[in-house]
Amino acid sequence: MSTDISDITSQAQAEGQQALLQRIADALERMSPPTVARFDSEDADAFVWHADDCALHAVQQVNRVPLDLLMAIDRVKDTLMDNTRRFAQGNAANNVLLWGARGTGKSSLIKAAHAAINDEQRKEGVGDYQGLALVEIHREDIATLPRLLALLSQHQRRFLLFCDDLSFDDGDSSYKSLKAVLDGGIEGRPQNLVFYATSNRRHLLSRDMIENESSTAIHASEAVEEKVSLSDRFGLWLGFHASSQDEYLSMIKGYVDYYDLTIDNDKLRAEAIEWSMTRGARSGRVAWQYILDLAGRLGKSVG
Numbered sequence: 001m002s003t004d005i006s007d008i009t010s011q012a013q014a015e016g017q018q019a020l021l022q023r024i025a026d027a028l029e030r031m032s033p034p035t036v037a038r039f040d041s042e043d044a045d046a047f048v049w050h051a052d053d054c055a056l057h058a059v060q061q062v063n064r065v066p067l068d069l070l071m072a073i074d075r076v077k078d079t080l081m082d083n084t085r086r087f088a089q090g091n092a093a094n095n096v097l098l099w100g101a102r103g104t105g106k107s108s109l110i111k112a113a114h115a116a117i118n119d120e121q122r123k124e125g126v127g128d129y130q131g132l133a134l135v136e137i138h139r140e141d142i143a144t145l146p147r148l149l150a151l152l153s154q155h156q157r158r159f160l161l162f163c164d165d166l167s168f169d170d171g172d173s174s175y176k177s178l179k180a181v182l183d184g185g186i187e188g189r190p191q192n193l194v195f196y197a198t199s200n201r202r203h204l205l206s207r208d209m210i211e212n213e214s215s216t217a218i219h220a221s222e223a224v225e226e227k228v229s230l231s232d233r234f235g236l237w238l239g240f241h242a243s244s245q246d247e248y249l250s251m252i253k254g255y256v257d258y259y260d261l262t263i264d265n266d267k268l269r270a271e272a273i274e275w276s277m278t279r280g281a282r283s284g285r286v287a288w289q290y291i292l293d294l295a296g297r298l299g300k301s302v303g
Contacts (some may be wrong), residue, residue: 049136077109101200134162139167142177
């Protein structure tokens with residue numbers, strides 16, 4: 001009888017140890033980063049990075065407006081186009097930070113420039129031009145940048161990596177991953193990639209974050225410079241500012257002509273001004289919102 005009890009006890013202990021080991025193995029598997037999924041870079045001209053499954057998902061139809069409809073930003077438009085064109089042609093190009101007022105066309109310009117450059121280069125028949133691939137990474141996924149770069153560096157195609165509304169708040173250390181992209185680290189930035197970001201902040205980090213670093217660091221000035229210098233790692237800064245009334249009305253008129261919306265000029269001007277006053281701003285975004293309202297009232301579809 002005692003032998004049977006001993007055998008049962010030993011068996012129970014062995015099963016318990018096996019169950020414990022299995023739970024440990026399951027926990028370690030959950031803690032380990034997901035395997036980066038392979039992708040075909042020729043599937044589309046645009047992709048979105050999904051950090052949860054470490055995969056790039058093709059986007060067949062990008063939400064954007066034609067480059068010619070982005071008005072009152074000619075200087076920054078020309079600068080971004082020149083930089084993007086050089087990169088598409090295989091030449092050196094800078095990472096770019098587009099910063100400034102909300103709704104002024106920062107992200108719209110990136111998406112429009114991407115399409116315009118691809119159309120331009122393909123029409124010219126430049127070599128075996130594959131086309132730039134636009135890859136969007138969401139702000140909350142910046143910490144996974146090293147994994148995304150490792151994936152993109154395996155391909156010959158050139159990638160325009162894009163992050164919209166980029167900024168960092170107090171306690172957020174993911175900016176260190178961005179520094180590695182902009183500086184390249186020990187391996188160097190992949191030659192087939194540039195990074196374009198938009199932000200409402202010129203220096204990307206909140207004032208509280210910079211002040212906290214200043215108050216707690218042994219060498220306060222060095223700590224603050226380290227934070228502020230994140231923006232300095234972008235080779236180009238392109239500033240966007242609030243539009244004048246004339247610029248705002250020219251945007252409205254450009255949209256009306258492009259989409260063939262029929263409305264009296266005096267009525268258009270009065271409505272557009274009233275619309276901007278109710279929104280408390282004049283910008284490309286406000287102009288587009290008015291056009292959507294106007295087109296809807298006229299029974300037309302735009303976009």
